[in-house]
Amino acid sequence: xxxxxxxxxxxxKPSQTLSLTCTVSGGSISGGDYYWSWIRQPxxxxxxxIGHIYYSGSTYYNPSLxxxxxxxxxxSKNQFSLKLSSVTAADTAVYYCAxxxxxxxxxxxxxxxxxxxxxxxxxxxx
Amino acid sequence: xxxxxxxxxxxxVTLGQPASISCRSSQSLVHSDGSTYLSWLQQRPGQPPRxxxxxxxxxxxxxxxxxxxxxxxxxxxxxxxxVEAEDVGVYYCMQATQLPHTFGQGTKxxxx
Numbered sequence: 001x002x003x004x005x006x007x008x009x010x011x012x013k014p015s016q017t018l019s020l021t022c023t024v025s026g027g028s029i030s031g032g033d034y035y036w037s038w039i040r041q042p043x044x045x046x047x048x049x050i051g052h053i054y055y056s057g058s059t060y061y062n063p064s065l066x067x068x069x070x071x072x073x074x075x076s077k078n079q080f081s082l083k084l085s086s087v088t089a090a091d092t093a094v095y096y097c098a099x100x101x102x103x104x105x106x107x108x109x110x111x112x113x114x115x116x117x118x119x120x121x122x123x124x125x126x
Numbered sequence: 127x128x129x130x131x132x133x134x135x136x137x138x139v140t141l142g143q144p145a146s147i148s149c150r151s152s153q154s155l156v157h158s159d160g161s162t163y164l165s166w167l168q169q170r171p172g173q174p175p176r177x178x179x180x181x182x183x184x185x186x187x188x189x190x191x192x193x194x195x196x197x198x199x200x201x202x203x204x205x206x207x208x209v210e211a212e213d214v215g216v217y218y219c220m221q222a223t224q225l226p227h228t229f230g231q232g233t234k235x236x237x238x
Contacts, residue, residue, distance in 0.1 A: 046232045048229070051226075060225050096174055096175070109225075111181075113222075114177050116175055116176070116177075
């Protein structure tokens with residue numbers, strides 16, 4: 001069974017860049033059957049979808065964060081990563097990585113989020 | 127963006143009794159491929175979200191059959207036939223029909 005695990009610093013200073021990595025085990029990230037997503041959840045609040053990446057490197061970002069987000073993939077390490085720049089206290093959240101099965105109907109797109117990592121809390125504070 | 131609205135936001139339920147959560151989308155979730163990418167997730171306290179239901183009514187692997195989903199177009203419902211103690215948590219609907227994918231606000235299920 002596939003497993004996802006987030007890793008990265010738990011504390012980031014305001015105006016700096018948040019960097020997280022998701023390591024996938026139990027399946028290949030380069031198989032082409034899935035999209036790989038990042039989602040976040042501020043303490044005590046709901047879920048926000050940040051964006052996703054396909055093994056080819058194709059990405060889509062939530063327009064609300066697009067100017068500050070970059071998602072990349074390293075198929076040799078079976079990992080994908082998130083960078084969020086110019087962070088503020090509003091970016092304090094638990095960050096999750098997750099997997100979406102790929103669908104095709106003339107073009108390729110993602111569907112539901114079927115497997116999630118445990119999440120990692122990132123606090124933005126000086 | 128498609129706005130997902132859940133009701134109620136809080137649902138106190140007696141053990142063994144049914145529970146129902148509604149989710150309404152601001153526009154139709156029918157994809158051009160004919161499928162409707164509406165899913166339900168459960169988040170137990172201190173845990174990551176877990177997929178329960180996908181494409182309106184399909185139970186994910188390992189999900190008990192007391193969970194069911196139905197609906198069409200813009201209106202969807204998650205039902206728990208008999209609530210158990212382990213069902214306590216927050217339930218989210220999510221649409222993956224249109225980018226960006228969006229979630230409902232969450233419904234907190236608690237035991238009376």
